Amino acid sequence: MSANYYLGLDQGTTGTTALLLDENWTVAAKGYTEHEQIFPKPGWVEHDPMEIWNSVLSAILDACEIAGTDPSHIKCIGIDNEGETVMLWDRITGVPVYNAIVWQDRRTARYADTLTEKYGKMIRDKTGLMIDAYFSATKIKWIIDNVDGVQEKIDEGRILAGTLDSWIIWKMTHGRVHITDASTASRTMLLNIHTGKWDQDILDMFGFDIKMLPEICDSSMVYGETDPLDFLGVSIPVSGSAVDQQAALFGQGCYAPGSIKCTYGTGCFMLMNTGEEPVYSKNGLLTTVAWKLNGKTTFALDGGIYVTGAATQWLRDKLKIIDNAAQTEQMAIDAGGNGGVYFVPAFTGLAAPHWDSYARGTIVGITGGTTREQIVRACLEATAYQVKDNLDVMNLDANIPITKIRVDGGAVVNEFLMQFQADILGIPIDIPVINETTALGAAYLAAMGIGEFDSLKELASKWQLSKTYEPKMSVDERETLLYHWYKAVERAKNWIED
Numbered sequence: 001m002s003a004n005y006y007l008g009l010d011q012g013t014t015g016t017t018a019l020l021l022d023e024n025w026t027v028a029a030k031g032y033t034e035h036e037q038i039f040p041k042p043g044w045v046e047h048d049p050m051e052i053w054n055s056v057l058s059a060i061l062d063a064c065e066i067a068g069t070d071p072s073h074i075k076c077i078g079i080d081n082e083g084e085t086v087m088l089w090d091r092i093t094g095v096p097v098y099n100a101i102v103w104q105d106r107r108t109a110r111y112a113d114t115l116t117e118k119y120g121k122m123i124r125d126k127t128g129l130m131i132d133a134y135f136s137a138t139k140i141k142w143i144i145d146n147v148d149g150v151q152e153k154i155d156e157g158r159i160l161a162g163t164l165d166s167w168i169i170w171k172m173t174h175g176r177v178h179i180t181d182a183s184t185a186s187r188t189m190l191l192n193i194h195t196g197k198w199d200q201d202i203l204d205m206f207g208f209d210i211k212m213l214p215e216i217c218d219s220s221m222v223y224g225e226t227d228p229l230d231f232l233g234v235s236i237p238v239s240g241s242a243v244d245q246q247a248a249l250f251g252q253g254c255y256a257p258g259s260i261k262c263t264y265g266t267g268c269f270m271l272m273n274t275g276e277e278p279v280y281s282k283n284g285l286l287t288t289v290a291w292k293l294n295g296k297t298t299f300a301l302d303g304g305i306y307v308t309g310a311a312t313q314w315l316r317d318k319l320k321i322i323d324n325a326a327q328t329e330q331m332a333i334d335a336g337g338n339g340g341v342y343f344v345p346a347f348t349g350l351a352a353p354h355w356d357s358y359a360r361g362t363i364v365g366i367t368g369g370t371t372r373e374q375i376v377r378a379c380l381e382a383t384a385y386q387v388k389d390n391l392d393v394m395n396l397d398a399n400i401p402i403t404k405i406r407v408d409g410g411a412v413v414n415e416f417l418m419q420f421q422a423d424i425l426g427i428p429i430d431i432p433v434i435n436e437t438t439a440l441g442a443a444y445l446a447a448m449g450i451g452e453f454d455s456l457k458e459l460a461s462k463w464q465l466s467k468t469y470e471p472k473m474s475v476d477e478r479e480t481l482l483y484h485w486y487k488a489v490e491r492a493k494n495w496i497e498d
Contacts, residue, residue, distance in 0.1 A: 003075040005067070006452075007236075008443030009056065010436070011081045011164055012244065013037075013102065013266040014313065016052070018059035019439035020067050020074075025462055027434060028069075031062030038099060043106040043348055043496075046099035049087050052164060053171050057232065071232040077172075078240030078446030080247035080438045081165040084187045086136035088143050088212070089167070090153060091160045094175065098147045100164060101139040104267075104306055104348045108138035109357035119205060126192045126199050128278055128287030133357060134304075135189035136163060141206050159212050163188065165241050166214045172238055174227035181219040182292035183246040191216070193278055193289055196297060217241075219250075219291040220448040239449025244438045245269040246290050249300060251441030252406045252432065253463035255456040260394070260402060262387055262429075263438065264409035264417075267351075268308040270390045272301045272398055283393035284353030293448070301397060303352040303390030307361075308383040309411055311345035315379060321372045325410075328376050332416045335373035340365040342488035343378040346495075353393045354493070362492035365484075383411065384421040385485040391425055406430045408437040423473035424481070433464040 005028060010017040015034035022028045033055040038046040064070050084103035089096045101107075109132075115123075116131045123131050133139075140161050144150050153159045160170070166180045185191040185198075190208070192199035196216065203210055217223060222239045226232075242250065245263055249271045252261040257275035262268065271290070278287045278299040290300040312325050322328060344350075346359035363375065395402055407429050411417055422429050434440050444459055453459055 003073050005069065005074050006443040006447050007060065007074045007077045008436075008439030008441070008446070009060070009077060009079045010244065010439035010442065011052065011056065011079065011168060012438070013082045013104070014310070016055040016059045017436060017439050018063040019436050019443060020063045020069075021440070021443055027436070029063045029067035030436065031059040031064075031066065033058040033062065041107070045102035045105040045348065047085065047102055049089070049096040049100050049167055052100070053168065056168055060232065071234045071236070074234070074236050076237045076239045076446040076450045077226070078442030078444070079165055079168055079238070080242050080244045080442040081163055081168070081184060083163065083184065083243045083245070084134055084136050086139045086161065086163050086188070087167060088140065088150060088159050088161045090158050091175065092158055097150050097153070097159070098143050101142065103134060105139065106133050106348050106357055108133040108142050109349070111141070112138050112357070123189060123202065126194070126202065127189055128186065128193050128280070129189050130286070130355065131189070132355065134351065135187060137189040137202070137206055140208065154209055154212060157211065160214075161212045162214050169223060169238055169241070172226045172231050173224040174230050176227070177224040178214045179217045179223050180214040181217055181241040182297060183219055183289045184241070184243040185216045186289035187243055191289075193287070193299070196292070218293060218295065220293055220445040222449055237450055240442055240445030240447070242291055242442060242445055245271055245302065245304075246288070246300065247441035247445070248408055248438045249273065249290055249441070250444060251437030252408060253460045254406065255460055258398065258400050261406045261408065261437070264308060264383065264407065264411035266308070266310045268305040268383055268387055270303040270387060270394065270405075272394055274299045274301055274398070279397065281393070281397045283396050284355055285390070285393055285397055286352065291445070301394060303394055305386045305390065306349065306351045307345040307347050308386065310347070311343070311379050311382065314345075314347070315376060322376060328380055329414045329416045331373045332377040332380050335371065335377040338378050338381055339370055339374040340367070340484070341370055341374045341378040342484055343375065343382045344488050344492040345379070345382055346492045350489070350493070352390055354489070356493050358494050358496040359492045360495040362488060364488045364491055380414065380417045381420060383417060384424045385482065387421060388424045388482065402427065404428050404430060406432065408432060408435045418469045419472070422469040422471045424478060426471050426478065428471065429469050430465055431467045433466045435466070
């Protein structure tokens with residue numbers, strides 16, 4: 001039997017999803033393997049890179065078993081990754097020198113602050129980003145400075161550094177390929193988005209050796225083939241790669257400037273395609289690479305929220321007031337309202353548009369009559385409020401009225417949240433038939449990489465609408481809710497002082 005499936009591999013913050021799509025681009029099967037979140041200290045977040053690798057293999061095997069097939073029937077592999085999460089490993093032994101430091105991690109916040117006054121403008125001009133612990137560069141610096149023997153191994157040429165796409169592709173190809181794509185590179189704070197290359201001035205600022213960094217490639221091309229020794233006994237082209245939110249933008253068919261999507265996952269991320277020229281935000285959004293195809297770069301405006309779905313996970317795992325995320329929809333409805341309770345889930349600070357590394361999670365408005373249902377509802381509402389904050393500034397920066405957005409991710413199955421989101425935004429939101437758009441976008445890029453598609457227009461025609469939520473809330477109610485939300489956010493800001 002010939003190969004007849006496309007694989008989109010979504011390496012996310014809390015787990016890995018393997019999406020198998022058949023030749024008609026319908027979902028044949030989905031495998032998923034969760035991985036551990038490691039919290040060594042308050043504000044620190046890590047992943048075990050070997051567990052990540054094993055989760056990739058496990059998720060693929062699960063998807064194949066569900067589809068009644070095996071890996072030999074996969075045509076190509078596209079990968080999306082959790083972005084700024086970064087690691088270093090020994091290229092000789094293949095052993096990580098330390099855990100991967102996750103994008104949410106704030107251990108380098110004070111160090112980032114010390115760089116801002118002197119280098120902030122240079123970084124902004126060259127990378128489109130502000131200096132922040134969110135991005136990979138300060139995390140790499142921390143590992144070099146704090147893990148014994150790493151600098152010596154760098155001097156010996158033994159250390160490779162990379163985001164998790166680089167790690168996975170290196171593992172898949174038995175160490176033959178060390179690459180990243182332009183969109184993921186743009187999340188490191190080391191890429192010059194105008195030249196498309198690692199910026200030597202920034203590398204010198206951090207004291208990094210360029211030899212340890214991956215080659216920057218297009219988002220769609222054949223990077224290499226899996227090695228049967230390491231990868232499920234088969235050789236398959238690895239031909240697409242992008243950072244997760246850009247993969248979702250691609251999977252949502254947002255190929256025209258001005259088109260916009262919002263993905264609900266561990267965090268929540270809104271991106272707008274701005275075309276072939278980078279647009280610099282005056283209101284706290286990031287300028288980033290959307291993708292690079294055939295040597296041509298497309299840019300995006302990015303509004304990222306650190307904690308949305310992770311707050312629901314916190315209700316389940318830490319507070320233990322829910323058993324699973326599916327419960328939250330009915331609980332929010334049963335609450336009948338939020339009871340004046342507002343939840344700002346700034347567990348690791350606030351991202352766009354506030355950029356406050358020292359904010360912390362806050363629940364305000366609690367009384368003796370507050371119920372767990374109201375706390376759950378406040379948790380869901382917080383997601384919608386944070387998306388609204390980013391939409392408002394995106395409207396200002398893009399100077400284009402946003403009349404509708406496409407949404408995706410695990411939380412779109414929550415009908416309460418989606419209706420509340422449309423109500424708070426005051427515009428309709430569209431949900432696609434395939435809401436695993438990060439993995440879908442990765443699969444699309446892989447298919448383009450092996451020549452399955454001739455144009456983005458051909459891909460755009462494949463997008464299908466599942467459901468639209470229209471806003472129903474009155475303007476007065478919306479403004480009242482938002483007024484109290486803004487007050488709650490101010491209470492959460494600048495909490496950490498040492």
